[in-house]
Amino acid sequence: MTANILVVEDEPAIQELLALNIKQAGYNALRSLSAEHAQQLLRETLPDLILLDWMLPGMSGIEYARRLKSDNLTKSIPIIMLTARGDEYDKVRGLEVGADDYVTKPFSPRELNARIKAVLRRRAPQMTDDPIEISGLSLDPTTHRVTGNNVNIPLGPTEFRLLHFFMSNAERVHSRTQLLDKVWGDRVFVEDRTVDVHIRRLRNALMASNHQDLIQTVRGSGYRFSAQSSEQAG
Amino acid sequence: MTANILVVEDEPAIQELLALNIKQAGYNALRSLSAEHAQQLLRETLPDLILLDWMLPGMSGIEYARRLKSDNLTKSIPIIMLTARGDEYDKVRGLEVGADDYVTKPFSPRELNARIKAVLRRRAPQMTDDPIEISGLSLDPTTHRVTGNNVNIPLGPTEFRLLHFFMSNAERVHSRTQLLDKVWGDRVFVEDRTVDVHIRRLRNALMASNHQDLIQTVRGSGYRFSAQSSEQAG
DNA sequence: TAAAATATGACAAATTCATGACAATGATTT
């Protein structure tokens, strides 16, 4: 699942440039010319990141950012502000309002990508392309390969996403419902118990390199991917 | 066929410097002293990248950039603007017009090369036209020839481009949409499933030298060109 | 031991992919 990035920018040329850049980087770009229109889009899909121009017609970017951050539904969506000048004052205000980062125009595409990646890494690590290695188990999103002690481990699509999520959020317990949200997607209706089956399938596959114990059951709560055995305390 | 880079710069000394630098880096340099002359050159060959000075006699660089970006034929050619040092306003306008990056004068050759490389790679990694050899399969972009274990393998145009892209971006998984963007071109409307057919045609051709397994299907994601068998990891 | 929660095996439905056929297009030759 690639990250959805919403661009709110009234200047068509810059919007186009941003969208292009985002697409190039392998993300999905949604666009809006105004805060008002953006608000409508949010009703359909919640993006994983918002690029927000400081200067907007109608509701200003700064005002919109504040509003996004005060709404429980959108509060957790990271925001990168686009500011025209290297004005310290703007930056301060931007961060005050809750923006996660800012980029000053003109920006180099590379810088923009770096910041997007950094922000995504913080909030939705499994959306980034970084390879992960834990206890001899490696997962590489770009090649779509999983190896345990250098032995290839074939996985179905769902198991791959599941493992990817687990490894990006290791050591934490995830309820079945959370897993369904994060791995299957928001608007899917699937039985909670189905998760159990996929856990089993994943464990089964991981047995090839004896990594099956990395997936731990937390009775009454859910599952956890952990490098520490559940036998001993950390 | 190395990448052709067109330098549009009215100052002969700087033009010389740029051209030298470009040649040093292994690209092919075309030169123009004015936008008007550049326009003529474009009729013969479309370069893979344009270095465009902001200040030009006659039609200004910024104006020319806009024109290039509004013409369907040249729209997709990346542009790097050369701007006078620290002129914030120029940069903004440059990016507005659709430039892909900018370099401020005076520039270090290293920086310039880095940016050229970055832009080219982003745009078309397979443009770097060194011959490629993987697992006994060779592709030479200059001669437009493919051989498997020294046996000639005839390919249609699309299959050739497809293989070229695969070999220049080996090991990575590419979705059908990505392949359409990169191999067919951005603004082409073609069914996703059409990729499957061309994959088959390519595999078919590669069977001549038993290289068909280099093209791997990654269910649910796309395709991958990989020297590693999907059974075992290296 | 009973109750609750999880693991597992089986299976049918759904999805995804491979493949062959075919028509449209454009280039080349007759």
Add this chain to the structure above:
DNA sequence: AAATCATTGTCATGAATTTGTCATATTTTA
């Protein structure tokens, strides 16, 4: 100009894989 050939995109079909659910163990907890 007509005919031939190569290339390309689309579709229909069948094969293969994946996936969600259920029924039935098995384990854990009280």
